[in-house]
Amino acid sequence: MNSLLEQLKSLGVELGKDKTSFKKKDAIDLSLVLGGVWENTPYGRTLHIHQDYESNTVYGKTALYYKSTDASLLDFFNLHLSQEQKDTFSNRTICFFDTETSSLNLGSGAFVFLCGFSYFNEDGGVCTDQFFMPHPSDERAFIYAVQSFLLPFTVLSSYNGKSFDIPMLRNRYILTAMEDESLDKPHLDLLFVARSLWKRRLDSCRLADIERNILGFERDEEEVPGYLVPLLYQDYLREGDATPLKGVLSHNAQDVVSLAALYIVLGNILVNENHLIDHPDDLVSLAYYYQKIGRMDSAVQYFDAYLDKSEENVDPAVLYDYAWLHRRNENWSEAIKLWLRAAKMDHIPSIIEVAKYYEHQQKDPAQAMQWLERIDNGEKQRAAIIKDDLPRRSARLMSKMEKNDENRKF
Numbered sequence: 001m002n003s004l005l006e007q008l009k010s011l012g013v014e015l016g017k018d019k020t021s022f023k024k025k026d027a028i029d030l031s032l033v034l035g036g037v038w039e040n041t042p043y044g045r046t047l048h049i050h051q052d053y054e055s056n057t058v059y060g061k062t063a064l065y066y067k068s069t070d071a072s073l074l075d076f077f078n079l080h081l082s083q084e085q086k087d088t089f090s091n092r093t094i095c096f097f098d099t100e101t102s103s104l105n106l107g108s109g110a111f112v113f114l115c116g117f118s119y120f121n122e123d124g125g126v127c128t129d130q131f132f133m134p135h136p137s138d139e140r141a142f143i144y145a146v147q148s149f150l151l152p153f154t155v156l157s158s159y160n161g162k163s164f165d166i167p168m169l170r171n172r173y174i175l176t177a178m179e180d181e182s183l184d185k186p187h188l189d190l191l192f193v194a195r196s197l198w199k200r201r202l203d204s205c206r207l208a209d210i211e212r213n214i215l216g217f218e219r220d221e222e223e224v225p226g227y228l229v230p231l232l233y234q235d236y237l238r239e240g241d242a243t244p245l246k247g248v249l250s251h252n253a254q255d256v257v258s259l260a261a262l263y264i265v266l267g268n269i270l271v272n273e274n275h276l277i278d279h280p281d282d283l284v285s286l287a288y289y290y291q292k293i294g295r296m297d298s299a300v301q302y303f304d305a306y307l308d309k310s311e312e313n314v315d316p317a318v319l320y321d322y323a324w325l326h327r328r329n330e331n332w333s334e335a336i337k338l339w340l341r342a343a344k345m346d347h348i349p350s351i352i353e354v355a356k357y358y359e360h361q362q363k364d365p366a367q368a369m370q371w372l373e374r375i376d377n378g379e380k381q382r383a384a385i386i387k388d389d390l391p392r393r394s395a396r397l398m399s400k401m402e403k404n405d406e407n408r409k410f
Contacts (some may be wrong), residue, residue: 030134033242034249039131041148044141047132049249053257055125060217062261066091067124068271073263074155076270077193078293079186085154091120093154094188096259099165100229100252111136112172113233114248115146118256119153126260128253132245135237143178150182157188159207159259190262196289197269201281207258215261224251280309284318291325299325316347323353332361348375355393365400372397 031037036049057064068091074081081089096118103110113133121127129149133142146169150156158165166183173179194205194214202213211217224232224247232244268275269286277283287302303322307314323338336357342350351371358368372394 030132030242034132034245036130036132039145041141041144043144044138046138046142046145047134048145049128049130049132051128051253052121053126053128055123057126059257059261060211060215062215062217062264064126064257064261064264065124066120066260066264066267068267073267073271074186074188076266076293077188079155079188081154081186085186089154091124092122093152094157094263095119095150095153095155096157096256096263097150097161097165098158098252098255098259099168100233100248101168102230102233104227104230110168111139112168113142114252115142115169116252116256117149118260120260126257128256130249130252132249139172140176140178143172143176147173147178147180147182150185153185155186155188156183157190157259157263159194159255160189160191162187162189190259190266193266194262196292197266197282197285200285201279207255210262211258214265215258217258217261219254223254224248226251277305280306280313283309284315287322296325296329314341316342316345316350319345320347320350320353323350332357343371343374346374351375352393355397359397359400365397369394369397 030047036047038045039048053064055065098116099112100114101110101112114130116130118126118128131142131145133139169183194210199205202209229248232248236242236245283302283306287299287306290299290302319338319342323335326335339350339353343354351374355368355371358364
């Protein structure tokens, strides 16, 4: 096995006493292999690949077209834009991005070698731009091109970018003394939105699963798995053959097009009132989502739609949560209907709320006790999970019932 020093040398790393530098291999015109054009910067050049998608392009089952020119959809994501940003926002000023790196771990030894971007053009179609770093010694030119590209955009959007892509890029900005404000923009991380809307019915909300189950898009068998991307770039640095990187660029381009398509789907769901939602779990997820962002009228609308669609297969936990929405608005009549429905399905938290209602609102400890008695001894242990002391509650109800009996005697 080669020593660590030999492995570093094979990657073009030249170790000196005071610094680490990269030795360039013979120049290869990557544009002939990967496409694109060379973009000159004050620090050298980097490869730039651009692609336009026609507005009638269908990606899976999603048309790559979004003509909205205002920030109305962003309001659903609680992104805080300044008035100036709102005034200048259009479909052209949100940028979706994804990076490919030399390692899947954050750290000073890992670097970004490919940045992919997608955005909507003036006609509402999708465009992609990718910047590729031919060699680690070209990093400042690469970063300069990325920063320059990002500057005009108002909002950035990614998939788990807050946890990985943004920190990685910031690290490289700092380590190459190329700090700027191109990343300091409102950031819409679509992973968190996807989890909010689809985690009830999807086992995983990885981008590949969202593509398959929501966008209706299947990647072909030649797709490069994400875990192979760093290895392919390292092979390219070692061997000089860029041909396998075509699959890496394709992988990255599909990632950013998927983000634009997902944004279109979200726009159809959240803004287009005529958009048809068939799956009951999606309806209730929307109800929870609207509740989380404070749009209670819409939350009620989707809770009701879920109950209509679910019929006999309703989740008692949803009934319980929906009841609490009414309870917080002092709408006791609707709240108790929902709690009673869930309690009849032996949902312990709902049984306890029904018991509380009869004890405190109806002043009927006997009825409250009847509901508590539905919880058998085996399940009483579970009551601790919802922080309710059932023995103490039962003892209090017994005391009230005894007092009521005494009062009736007189």
